[in-house]
Amino acid sequence: MAWETVIGLEIHSQLNTKSKIFSGASTEYGAEPNTQACAVDLGLPGVLPVLNKEAVNMALRFGLAVNAKINQRSIFARKNYFYPDLPKGYQISQFEIPIVGKGAIGISTKEGGAKMVGITRAHLEEDAGKSIHDLYEDYSAIDLNRAGTPLLEIVSEPDMRSAREAVAYAKKIHALVQYIGICDGNMQEGSFRCDANVSIRKKDTEELGTRTELKNINSFKFLEKAINIEIERQQDILEDGDTVVQETRLYDAEKDETRSMRTKEEANDYRYFPDPDLLPVDIENELLTEIKNSLPELPTEKKNRFVSEFGLSDYDAENLTAQKPLADYYEAMLNDGAEAKVSANWVMGELSAALNKNQIDVQDSPISAKELSELVKRIGDDTISGKIAKDVFKAMWEGNGRVDDIIQNQGLKQMTDVGAIEGIIDGIIANNSEQVEQFKAGNTKLLGYFVGQVMKVTQGKANPKQVNQILNDKLS
Amino acid sequence: MSLNKEQVKEIAQLAKLSISDSEIEQSTIELNNILSLMAELGEIETDHVEPMSHPLDMSQRLREDVVSEADLSEEFQEIAPKTGKRHFLVPTVIE
Numbered sequence: 001m002a003w004e005t006v007i008g009l010e011i012h013s014q015l016n017t018k019s020k021i022f023s024g025a026s027t028e029y030g031a032e033p034n035t036q037a038c039a040v041d042l043g044l045p046g047v048l049p050v051l052n053k054e055a056v057n058m059a060l061r062f063g064l065a066v067n068a069k070i071n072q073r074s075i076f077a078r079k080n081y082f083y084p085d086l087p088k089g090y091q092i093s094q095f096e097i098p099i100v101g102k103g104a105i106g107i108s109t110k111e112g113g114a115k116m117v118g119i120t121r122a123h124l125e126e127d128a129g130k131s132i133h134d135l136y137e138d139y140s141a142i143d144l145n146r147a148g149t150p151l152l153e154i155v156s157e158p159d160m161r162s163a164r165e166a167v168a169y170a171k172k173i174h175a176l177v178q179y180i181g182i183c184d185g186n187m188q189e190g191s192f193r194c195d196a197n198v199s200i201r202k203k204d205t206e207e208l209g210t211r212t213e214l215k216n217i218n219s220f221k222f223l224e225k226a227i228n229i230e231i232e233r234q235q236d237i238l239e240d241g242d243t244v245v246q247e248t249r250l251y252d253a254e255k256d257e258t259r260s261m262r263t264k265e266e267a268n269d270y271r272y273f274p275d276p277d278l279l280p281v282d283i284e285n286e287l288l289t290e291i292k293n294s295l296p297e298l299p300t301e302k303k304n305r306f307v308s309e310f311g312l313s314d315y316d317a318e319n320l321t322a323q324k325p326l327a328d329y330y331e332a333m334l335n336d337g338a339e340a341k342v343s344a345n346w347v348m349g350e351l352s353a354a355l356n357k358n359q360i361d362v363q364d365s366p367i368s369a370k371e372l373s374e375l376v377k378r379i380g381d382d383t384i385s386g387k388i389a390k391d392v393f394k395a396m397w398e399g400n401g402r403v404d405d406i407i408q409n410q411g412l413k414q415m416t417d418v419g420a421i422e423g424i425i426d427g428i429i430a431n432n433s434e435q436v437e438q439f440k441a442g443n444t445k446l447l448g449y450f451v452g453q454v455m456k457v458t459q460g461k462a463n464p465k466q467v468n469q470i471l472n473d474k475l476s
Numbered sequence: 477m478s479l480n481k482e483q484v485k486e487i488a489q490l491a492k493l494s495i496s497d498s499e500i501e502q503s504t505i506e507l508n509n510i511l512s513l514m515a516e517l518g519e520i521e522t523d524h525v526e527p528m529s530h531p532l533d534m535s536q537r538l539r540e541d542v543v544s545e546a547d548l549s550e551e552f553q554e555i556a557p558k559t560g561k562r563h564f565l566v567p568t569v570i571e
Binding site for chain 1: 490492529530532534535536537538539540541542543544545547548549552553558560561562563564565566567568569570
């Protein structure tokens, strides 16, 4: 039976404000337990929440960046449930009228096309604390430092049809929140969390199947795995003639499986109602205009500009603009006069590989954009070959100085003396009469062999273009 | 609209209230009295009235994003039933 997968994502993005959404406690990560939980965060009697202006501005930045409808009057509601890391017994969230309404964002599909994914809404809410279950035998330990940290929950439409599309969408949102400076995107620290609603239905039917909600996913890799495993599980159930139970399932990365959370609790009934402690939030037109004008160039705009201005392929432009710091690095190289396509290859190739291998962010790269652009320029003016450039890159990475010094000190400058290259080639032809005969008999693949020999003798310093040309002349 | 005993039990459970069977009986009657009183509101014509989310006709005041709270965790831990290594301790939530 042919099945179609339907996926919607709920993304919790921690807003990088200095203080909490409703209190003046610090949001800094990694503090000693409970040292950043004030009376408001603890829900002690007599306290009142007061909304953080910056959290509101950040939500608006997001809304405007995805062309969403902004609700200029939004309201906060209480979502009621009991759990020890939620001291008040309710979470302050938005229900009926969220600050950000319907919007959309474009993703690239496997087929190389583009697709719009609808954003249902994005609302402001407070994060809960953390429960630690493995510290004590008979107790759960509660750290409320995280309680009250501002979150923007971004809810998508069920528009994705594969795990791959879901990951593409999540990555787009991940890049966007960092571009517009509202979230640090750190998935390990939980600043950016994805829950996936997954269901399957028979192909070419309209009605949605019963969905499950997957939680506890802290990387894009796991997001893809968790969804694919869940799709398989649901297919097996339906093909056996059974029915999928609507429930929340946790992804276990170690066992690579999803499993049901204990569902002792009744069906969720959060009994939302407007929070009497908070008045409606009104957004003035002036503020919207101001925020709109302050938005930076967004990833899609940047990508399109890279294609039109620098003549890059869609693929290259997409990769280079996925992270703002990488795009900035690349543009700095071009501003310094490096050629666009060669620079793109170096940034996505050697540089990214070295950064990944050493787990360094591009902002902290030991090779600056200016230095890498020098290298690219030395390839462009035939001072060194692309192959030698890789050795120079390694030397630069290890801190052995600037491009021109390395080329000079290690004697890597490309040979441009035609006479000298010809001399070397004559010698090689004389010493390889067998291969010369074969070549002349039509085995033109042997050209590579001769080029290799020349490179060996010259330690890679001969200009490959010249070598090819001279070899062709002499062997024909 | 009226509630039956089962629904009242469920509401009690959601609110973490422990209510005896006889109290359920009484609560069901009382809640239904309240609901029938509320039902009278349904007779008022409200088609052109904007829903109100708060009795005060004002907007939320916003605060600047500034850290203003000192660390009072020691005082807060003192009034907690049980603490350990700076954590609040509660009966095990997950087995």
